[in-house]
Amino acid sequence: MQRDNAYQNMVAILKSTITVPEDVVLTENTSLRDDLGMDSLGSLTFLMELEESIDGFSINPESLEERHFSSIGAMVDYIVENVELAPAA
Numbered sequence: 001m002q003r004d005n006a007y008q009n010m011v012a013i014l015k016s017t018i019t020v021p022e023d024v025v026l027t028e029n030t031s032l033r034d035d036l037g038m039d040s041l042g043s044l045t046f047l048m049e050l051e052e053s054i055d056g057f058s059i060n061p062e063s064l065e066e067r068h069f070s071s072i073g074a075m076v077d078y079i080v081e082n083v084e085l086a087p088a089a
Contacts, residue, residue: 001056001083006076013053014072017046028073043069056084 011026014036020026024035032038038046047059057079068078 001054001080003076003080006054006079006083007072009054010050010072010076010079013049014046017049018042026072028071028076030072032069032072032075038069050079054079054083057082058084 007028014020014026018036018038020036024030030036032043047064051057051059060082063082064078068074
């Protein structure tokens with residue numbers, strides 16, 4: 001998955017799973033916790049929606065770390081690194 005596609009998908013999922021404050025502009029540097037107020041329940045809901053919505057993406061509990069929640073960009077990197085490429089038809 002290309003990074004730009006992962007970013008667009010993630011932002012759409014983020015907007016559908018949490019309430020984004022009106023004064024927050026979503027960028028790669030937006031903090032999921034500090035800027036968006038994502039708590040542990042919100043994180044879990046968001047991660048489950050990511051898995052359901054992005055083909056080939058699966059969360060690996062062994063590799064998911066707190067740093068991946070530091071910003072939208074960090075989570076996009078995690079998504080890109082953990083998407084399995086679909087086999088060629």
